[in-house]
Structure formats: structure tokens, C-alpha cells
Amino acid sequence: MEENLPVVVIGAGPVGLAAAAHLRERGLEPLVLEAGAGPAAAVAAWGHVRLFSPWRYDVDAAARRLLTRTGWAEPDPDALPTGADLVDRYLAPLAAALGDAVRHGARVVAVARDGADRTRSHDRADRPYLVRWTSGGMTHETRARAVLDASGTTGTPNPLGRSGLPALGEERVREHLAGPLPDVLGAGRARFAGRTTLVAGRGHSAANALLGLVELARDEPGTRVLWAIRGSSPRRLYGGGADDELPARGLLGTRLRDAVGSGAVELLTRVVIDRLEPVQGGVRVHGASAAGPLDLTVDTVVNATGFRPDLGLLREVRLDLDPVVEAPRALAPLIDPNLHSCGTVPAHGERELAHPDDGFYLVGAKAYGRAPTFLLATGYEQVRSVAAALAGDRAAADAVELALPGTGVCSSDLALAASADGTVAAAERALAFADPTGGGCCAVPSGPQPVTLGTAPAGDQPLTPRGRRRDR
């Protein structure tokens, strides 16, 4: 394969830009193709949200080294940025420092091996990649020695309906769906003030929207906030409270619990949405909940039901994805929400991210597929390892280390399923089983844990939560 081809990185989000910084340090030429008009368009879209990770976890090491050479003033490591701060004070300067290596307004529409469709094996490994992208109404093709897909998942939110499919009529009420991350106190205020909103979902996006709406309701009479979750308890989202090593994340959960307790948020559990129907100025929601049949009329639905990766552009690439999580097969057991939802995910790198097509990687939030627990620090370690492997430094690629803050609670969907009789006592028992101190499925030592993979003798390899040995 020609040595002088660039490594194409899809997406100039925090992980894509960090990848470019690592590749450049390794003497490889990155070309970052970003669909948005500016850097980190996805983060800019949720610019009003304050991160729960302070700056110390948000800046990649290679990016810091590159920026420091430009005279960049690093933000206070203990301060909490908003998404907009992250773009203005870190990602925009980083994209500028990378110069021509970053192209905005460039949407990648397909990746393939040059001259070989997915079925052709002959000479496959020797062929470069072909990346097709569009910009300003024109279609372009670029050959690449490797491709890192860091395009995230926020462009493809999960539908509201049961079974992973859109609810009947979901397309027809699209104008009443606010998306997962609306700016309820800023640009979107008029849409929510004095109106009824149903927030669907049990993640941090839902929590942010709910707390914004509660604040809005204090100033704007008539604002009503309904919250629909599929499970029987929001306890996992309430999280570790004061025990959470990211205090902002703990506080988010605590404030939400208080808002539900005070009645400012009306919680509906075990909700299934079957059908959505446009009605005068709003939407009628049909389905079921723990309280019986569901028939609600609301002005707006905040569809915060998570995200899934867009795999359409990768149709011609030979991927090895887990059938449950749609993440790389070796990574999936570490993050599968059916098995555990701990904040502490073992460090992983190039080996766990590799696919049958050599030199192609899913990185960043997209590498997590449908799993919801991604943290920036994880993505930075992924791209450090991948860049080292592409540069031929196997030892550095395998020395994967990561210190992530713990959540202070380790709940599990399995545990919540075990509490299906709905009694508090049963739920407490189930959660005690899953709690780290109870030695449950996701037991981890408390506190940040640097983890080194790849150095233990083969016989000592831990079993993955699904019972497979990690293939090192």
C-alpha cells in the first residue's frame, strides 16, 4: 500500500480531532472530514448543556501538547465546561492548530476498499481505502491508508416506539418532537413555556431536559413536565449522589430525584408508546404504563431515548460487530448495558477495536454502538492506541491505561428486571446483588482504577462478563 496516503478520520468531534493530533505526533498524515460547518458540530448542537466531567478529563494529551505550542491557555482543570465552552476554548483552537488537515462541510457517505467490494478477498489487504464524501453539492473521493470513523451517534437517535421501531405515526408528528437535547431555557424557551412536555428516556440527556423544564416552570405558569421511562424505576439515573466521583453527575441525579419527589416532574413508569397521533397544536400519545392504558395529549415530546450508530456508510467494509450492542465484538462485553452499567469501563485499545478489514476502526462514541456509557477519556485512549498501532508501535498500542471516575453506584438492567414484581423490597434486594460491595456482576474497586491490559500471562486472562476469554 502506498505509504504517502493520509489516514482519513470521519468527524471533527473531540475524539476525531484527538485522533488527528495523535496521528500527527506519530508522523502520519491525518485528513479529518467533518460534516458540520465548523468543528465539533455535534457538541455545538448541545452547547447549552454543562458537562459533568471537569476540564481535566476533557482534554486529550496529544491535543494538549499540540495546543501548548500555539500559546493556548488551558482552562482550569477543575471547572466544568458547557458544550459551547468545549468548542470555543478547546476544540475550535485544536481544529485551527491542525490547519488544512481538517475540512468542514465534508460529509462522508461511503467507505470501501479501493477496487474491491465487500465480497472480494483477493489482494484485499493490499488495497487502500476509498472514502467518498460530499461538499457544496459535489461528490469527492479520497484514497486512504487507514480510516477512523469518529462520527459519533447523535445524528441517529433511537425511535420512540417499542421493539426498536418507530411508534406508529412517529413520522407524522415529527414537528412535535424536540430531539434529545433541546435548549429549553434558551433558544427553545418559547416552545416549552406554559406548555405540556413529555420527556421520554432514562439517560443524562433526559435528566438535563427535565431539570431545564423544572426551572422554566418556576417562571412560566402552566408549564407541565411529564417523564416517561420504560423501566419500573429511575434509580439508575439518580446514580451515586454524593459518592459519585464526578460531583456534577451525582448532583444531576440528586436534583432529579428531588424534582420527582416534590411533584415538579410527574413520573410515569413502565411506559410503552405504541402510536402517536397529530392533534390540534400537539400530539396524542397512545400506549400503556404501570398505571394502565396511556392516552396523553402533550404539546411536545422530548425523545431522549438514546442513540444508535449509522452503519449505512460502512456497507462495503468487513466489520466484526457484536449483534447486541453494535460495537466491535471484543469491546461489546465490557459495555453491554444488559450486563452492567458501571461508569468504570476497562481500558481498551486497538486490539479490541480491530475489524477483519485491517486499518479500519470505529472510535469515540460510535465505537460504543448502542451502549450509553461513553466518556471522552475512553475515546482519547482508544485513538492513542490506534495511532500507535498504525505507526507500527505495537508495545505502545497494547499498553492501554485509563483512570476513569467511578459512578458511586453500580446498578444493572438485569437487577431492575429482577424487580419486575415492582415491590421496593425486591428492587432493593436486586440492586444489592448488583452493587459492587455486594460482589455482584459489575463489582469494581471504588475509586479511579488505572487498568493495564495485555501484560498478564495467558492463563490469568480474565473471563469477560459473557464468559468468553479476552482474545489477546
Ligand SMILES: Cc1cc2nc3c(=O)[nH]c(=O)nc-3n(C[C@H](O)[C@H](O)[C@H](O)COP(=O)(O)OP(=O)(O)OC[C@H]3O[C@@H](n4cnc5c(N)ncnc54)[C@H](O)[C@@H]3O)c2cc1C
Ligand atoms: C449532552 C451530552 C453530555 C455529555 N457529557 C459528557 C461529559 O460530561 N463527560 C464525558 O466524558 N462525556 C460526555 N458526553 C459523551 C461524549 O463524550 C460526547 O458525546 C462526545 O461528544 C463524543 O465525542 P465523539 O468525537 O466520539 O463524537 P461527536 O462529538 O458526536 O462528534 C462526531 C462528529 O462527526 C461529525 N459527523 C457525523 N457524521 C458524519 C459524516 N458522515 N461525515 C463527516 N462527519 C460526520 C459530526 O458533525 C460531529 O462533529 C456527553 C454527551 C452528550 C450528548
